[in-house]
Amino acid sequence: MSVPTQQHSAPPDAPTADTLLATLGLWVELGWLRRVDAHLVRFMARHVPEAPASVLLAAALASHQLGRGHVCLSLSRALAEPRATLSLPPLEQSEAHLAEVSVALPEAFLADLDAGRWAEQLAASRLVSVLAQADSPAGHLPLRPLVLVGERLYLRRYWQAEREVAAGLRARMGPSEEGETRVSDALGERLRELFASNQLDPHGEPDWQKLACALALRQRLTVISGGPGTGKTTTVTRLLALLQAQALAGGTDGAEGELESDETGHLHERRALDIRLVAPTGKAAARLSESIRGAVAKLEVPDAVRAAIPREASTVHRLLGARPDSRHFRHHAGNPLALDLLVVDEASMVDLDLMAALLGALPAHARLILLGDKDQLASVEAGAVLGDLCEHALPPRYSPALCADLSRLTGETLEQAIAVPDGQDLEETSATRGRLADHVVVLQKSYRFSADSGIGALARASNAGDRQALRDVWKAGYRDIAWLKLSGPEDRDLEKLVINGYRPALEAVRERRPAREVIDLLLEFQLLCALRRGPYGVDGLNQRVARVLMRRGLIADERGWYSGRPVMVTRNDRALGLYNGDVGITLPDPAAGGRLRVFFPVEEEATPDTERDGQDTDIQRFHRGVRAVLPSRLEAVETVFAMTVHKSQGSEFRHVLFVLPEGANPILTRELVYTGITRAKSRVTLAGTRRETLVGAIERRVVRASGLVL
């Protein structure tokens, strides 16, 4: 095989397209590029044979960035760090290693190019359509596979999705077709009553939950970001109560007394708003259902209002009507969803494509509330919509008109400092961004992690990327956080923690306890890893944990299907209604003569045990709140004693054991550390060979390339 040699400096003659295509093949073999990226470029080269190497390289890299979450390729970033555009494992980046593999690197094809010249070459190609800016009109844009917007290169489908998301959000930021609606003073009064139980902040901070609610009453798009336990669900539940009370009173601001006297079941049904709650994964939907139920129970509102608040969340895919074997949904602009208000929880996990589909299917009048944590890892697929929307959210900068209205509704005095003069904006943000700022609110006070919580302190220090704060947290002697120094991947203390962590669930398996109980016990503990490969990665640790658990007699086998094997679905299976990230457990099914089945939790409203007692058979009790799937029908699953932090998004566990890899790694970032730590509800143990790895990680940030402009 002829191998293009390594070129660290500019070659005398520009490399040809053929050289590039050969090199792409080698990059694929080395695992630096995905097969699909190379295929795409070969296809383009066949159709446009005159395309130069620089254009084909840009196409390969733009495609490759999608697999790493970026929506597009930034030409200037690629020129500044060409090697970072490929998936070069850190250990393979040394000059010695690169010399050994003897393969051309991206810079060999970029010599003598700057962003301007590269853009010119792209613009001259029949493969590329050119747009001056993201929001330039695109009416007559030729149908070409790549789109260049300024210095960002997109595969057309993703450019289209980004444009649709921007248009969908922008449309919701203006007044609706019925015109601007002013929230009445009466509704403001009810808002204040509903939040009256919130304690005043000792430092004089306004009640941001109340302000978030007021913001969402005024408009059709509201983004509420906040870390764990900051009251996102509480706030949105109160918002739903206010809106339903208003709707049930006939859309007027009738007082609650009128509502009572007006109460005829039929009328209420007719007038209540159609509200839907969704989350990106089944697990996140189940968690949202549970916390909405908790928040509804705490509401002090008339029964009719309480009854009109949904308690069941579904997945975004289910809401949109995912169809087996199709990327297209049943609901879209031509067949919109029938709803008045949509709450999307864990919105940071919604990728660009799905957000475009969701916005497309939403009727124009509907309100959209996006809830999530802007500091968490973004979606696995390309895009970081929530992050992009919240990029300038802190400190809050609302327009004076909004500040005045919020004060009227909430009674809070908003410091003039947070207001942006009407029509103007702060230096770095455009006037249009000022408009977006009026739709975003960040809740910062956590009610889950009290001031003496180590998890809260650790999460804050990590999120701030503050090395000294991190040191102080370890020194402060919190009881709910621990550092486990690992002697190596076979560390005995690590084994002990894992055995103790999984013992309750596996003993419940042995005792043939109902499947749902076992699943709930499984959520008590989770081993999380930053990486997939390597001695501290998920693959290796899963095997090791299974071996150790078998040695202890907690499971009977460590390979294939065995009782007690927890599995995670790794690819959406629309036919089975299972989605990437769903977790189930393998158990002998009493309804199938004890043959193994995999049990997945189902989203269903809990019926109190008192109503069931004496009615259920043992088999019914075993199957309550779960559904059984034949192991042979599960095509893409993996054992999940260890789980990557990426896959743990949307889940929470009582105790998280978070294993860090050795040394620096580009995957190990602040967002990843923060997300891993905040999966823990009451205890987190961080494990690694060196604390410096953690410090290095929180100083590394992920910035996803995108061009979402609102």
Ligand SMILES: Nc1ncnc2c1ncn2[C@@H]1O[C@H](COP(=O)(O)OP(=O)(O)OP(=O)(O)O)[C@@H](O)[C@H]1O
């Ligand atoms: N203002 C408040 N005062 C006191 N307790 C509050 C307040 N807001 C929320 N809580 C309580 O804090 C807990 C977390 O609230 P909630 O579930 O609304 O937060 P969240 O941001 O949705 O959390 P997550 O999404 O991380 O589960 C709940 O027990 C809730 O009752």
